[in-house]
Amino acid sequence: xxxxxxxxxxxxxxxxxxxxxxxxxxxxxxxxxxxxxxxxxxxxxxxxxxxxxxxxxxxxxxxxxxxxxxxxxxxxxxxxxxxxxxxxxxxxxxxxxxxxxxxxxxxxxxxxxxxxxxxxxxxxxxxxxxxxxxxxxxxxxxxxxxxxxxxxxxxxxxxxxxxxxxxxxxxxxxxxxxxxxxxxxxxxxxxxxxxxxxxxxxxxxxxxxxxxxxxxxxxxxxxxxxxxxxxxxxxxxxxxxxxxxxxxxxxxxxxxxxxxxxxxxxxxxxxxxxxxxxxxxxxxxxxxxxxxxxxxxxxxxxxxxxxxxxxxxxxxxxxxxxxxxxxxxxxxxxxxxxxxxxxxxxxxxxxxxxxxxxxxxxxxxxxxxxxxxxxxxxxxxxxxxxxxxxxxxxxxxxxxxxxxxxxxxxxxxxxxxxxxxxxxxxxxxxxxxxxx
Amino acid sequence: xxxxxxxxxxxxxxxxxxxxxxxxxxxxxxxxxxxxxxxxxxxxxxxxxxxxxxxxxxxxxxxxxxxxxxxxxxxxxxxxxxxxxxxxxxxxxxxxxxxxxxxxxxxxxxxxxxxxxxxxxxxxxxxxxxxxxxxxxxxxxxxxxxxxxxxxxxxxxxxxxxxxxxxxxxxxxxxxxxxxx
Numbered sequence: 001x002x003x004x005x006x007x008x009x010x011x012x013x014x015x016x017x018x019x020x021x022x023x024x025x026x027x028x029x030x031x032x033x034x035x036x037x038x039x040x041x042x043x044x045x046x047x048x049x050x051x052x053x054x055x056x057x058x059x060x061x062x063x064x065x066x067x068x069x070x071x072x073x074x075x076x077x078x079x080x081x082x083x084x085x086x087x088x089x090x091x092x093x094x095x096x097x098x099x100x101x102x103x104x105x106x107x108x109x110x111x112x113x114x115x116x117x118x119x120x121x122x123x124x125x126x127x128x129x130x131x132x133x134x135x136x137x138x139x140x141x142x143x144x145x146x147x148x149x150x151x152x153x154x155x156x157x158x159x160x161x162x163x164x165x166x167x168x169x170x171x172x173x174x175x176x177x178x179x180x181x182x183x184x185x186x187x188x189x190x191x192x193x194x195x196x197x198x199x200x201x202x203x204x205x206x207x208x209x210x211x212x213x214x215x216x217x218x219x220x221x222x223x224x225x226x227x228x229x230x231x232x233x234x235x236x237x238x239x240x241x242x243x244x245x246x247x248x249x250x251x252x253x254x255x256x257x258x259x260x261x262x263x264x265x266x267x268x269x270x271x272x273x274x275x276x277x278x279x280x281x282x283x284x285x286x287x288x289x290x291x292x293x294x295x296x297x298x299x300x301x302x303x304x305x306x307x308x309x310x311x312x313x314x315x316x317x318x319x320x321x322x323x324x325x326x327x328x329x330x331x332x333x334x335x336x337x338x339x340x341x342x343x344x345x346x347x348x349x350x351x352x353x354x355x356x357x358x359x360x361x362x363x364x365x366x367x368x369x370x371x372x373x374x375x376x377x378x379x380x381x382x383x384x385x386x387x388x389x390x391x392x393x394x395x396x397x398x399x400x401x402x403x404x405x406x407x408x409x410x411x412x413x414x415x416x417x418x419x420x421x422x423x424x425x426x427x428x429x430x431x432x433x434x435x436x
Numbered sequence: 437x438x439x440x441x442x443x444x445x446x447x448x449x450x451x452x453x454x455x456x457x458x459x460x461x462x463x464x465x466x467x468x469x470x471x472x473x474x475x476x477x478x479x480x481x482x483x484x485x486x487x488x489x490x491x492x493x494x495x496x497x498x499x500x501x502x503x504x505x506x507x508x509x510x511x512x513x514x515x516x517x518x519x520x521x522x523x524x525x526x527x528x529x530x531x532x533x534x535x536x537x538x539x540x541x542x543x544x545x546x547x548x549x550x551x552x553x554x555x556x557x558x559x560x561x562x563x564x565x566x567x568x569x570x571x572x573x574x575x576x577x578x579x580x581x582x583x584x585x586x587x588x589x590x591x592x593x594x595x596x597x598x599x600x601x602x603x604x605x606x607x608x609x610x611x612x613x614x615x616x617x
Contacts, residue, residue, distance in 0.1 A: 340555075382553065
């Protein structure tokens with residue numbers, strides 16, 4: 001499960017051409033319904049059959065990433081007049097303009113030896129006839145998908161001005177079996193659904209996994225012990241441990257933004273309050289002490305505040321408090337039942353689950369409770385998780401009563417709703433940060 | 437061929453359960469265990485009184501508890517308040533537990549699917565605790581009672597109907613040790 005490092009050399013590849021006025025191609029991702037940018041992306045070239053085969057596979061993954069973002073439309077490779085066989089040559093821009101490509105990505109694969117591949121890529125602005133980006137990356141051959149995701153991230157960043165989210169992973173709960181006797185296993189996969197692997201055996205139920213900010217640890221609820229408890233899972237070593245010696249059931253864990261603490265609910269005498277545990281000293285601090293349900297805590301990205309779910313007002317609603325538990329105030333005031341809040345990594349929004357009139361919705365609001373927007377509606381949508389750039393949400397959806405849950409994604413704009421392909425039924429997704 | 441005898445006490449308990457006014461809203465839950473008993477209540481023609489096994493409910497057994505006290509109480513939506521029906525079942529549970537002082541219970545709180553996962557875990561914990569507190573007030577030693585919440589993870593009726601939801605909102609008292617086998 002080791003995440004191998006990819007050496008990324010941001011090639012400052014100097015070309016003879018003027019790259020001065022290269023601000024022509026820019027994508028504004030804040031708009032709701034935009035026309036996807038047409039992009040030409042030929043198979044990556046190579047000087048041998050294995051290199052060309054790998055070049056084809058890498059290009060396919062980059063295309064799929066960019067298409068899924070909803071911001072790009074990859075033009076059919078069959079329409080390409082030129083194939084850009086030598087990426088070091090300036091493209092014949094006119095021939096790419098004929099097929100109405102705004103940008104061209106060309107790449108080359110070099111298999112240096114059996115343990116190492118190298119990929120070079122160039123991104124061109126077809127209309128400005130300028131070179132936008134050149135990169136060279138190296139890794140082990142089995143890691144080729146990560147190279148593809150990194151290339152997709154680079155293109156996304158260059159053309160939108162914001163960091164991407166393709167070289168990331170999802171922890172989730174893989175579900176199987178009848179509803180009355182469901183098997184729920186901890187599983188991990190790449191953001192695009194590839195490389196899905198089980199992390200727990202299925203002989204006990206696990207729920208609600210969440211990544212640490214380094215993506216090296218997962219915290220989750222496990223029923224493997226007499227008292228259901230919050231656990232830590234180290235992805236590098238596979239080691240699982242109970243987090244803390246709490247006098248009752250613990251659940252709803254989440255890491256602090258610096259990764260040094262885990263915040264969670266503890267049940268005492270049937271009542272759930274919010275506690276925080278310091279991972280180094282293992283000291284625990286109580287943050288709420290109301291007779292109401294207090295759960296689903298989530299830190300603001302600056303670590304100064306916590307949003308959580310409480311029924312202290314009579315129905316489940318969203319509340320914010322300072323990290324020391326002071327200044328608790330309600331932020332959700334529209335009609336409906338609100339729960340499962342998660343603070344955006346950008347800090348400007350809080351995603352939540354809302355129940356209204358027999359339907360479930362994923363929505364967002366500002367931390368002051370204003371600007372509520374509902375993004376999705378279904379029989380049962382719940383448990384949003386943010387992409388590391390705060391532009392996309394994944395969540396669990398049971399589309400119709402009795403249909404098994406599946407992971408779906410939607411853009412913050414509410415557009416680009418789509419199912420994430422998983423091997424079986426799936427729920428409780430949590431998005432990793434960008435992998436280093 | 438089995439001869440099935442059901443004790444007088446069990447028959448009374450069944451009719452009591454079957455005629456109980458059920459949880460307030462929205463639809464009364466079926467009582468699964470008693471129904472099973474009723475359906476198996478067929479006395480087959482007797483050939484020999486001496487050589488055939490006889491099914492009877494052993495006093496102090498898990499079956500005795502489920503049949504004659506009732507091992508599940510039901511709740512209204514997003515509520516952990518014990519209804520009068522639930523309190524009646526718990527009174528029988530307490531009396532039974534006081535008769536068999538070695539028995540230990542795991543009380544599990546369950547919710548229907550119309551809530552988010554973590555909120556339902558908290559709600560299930562409240563339901564289990566409400567049952568425990570009630571039993572303790574009726575003289576059951578708290579050290580005999582453990583609670584757990586499964587939230588909405590363990591529905592007993594897989595459907596998405598009012599009837600299924602009202603059955604799935606429950607606290608289940610499971611005997612973990614001390615029963616007569």
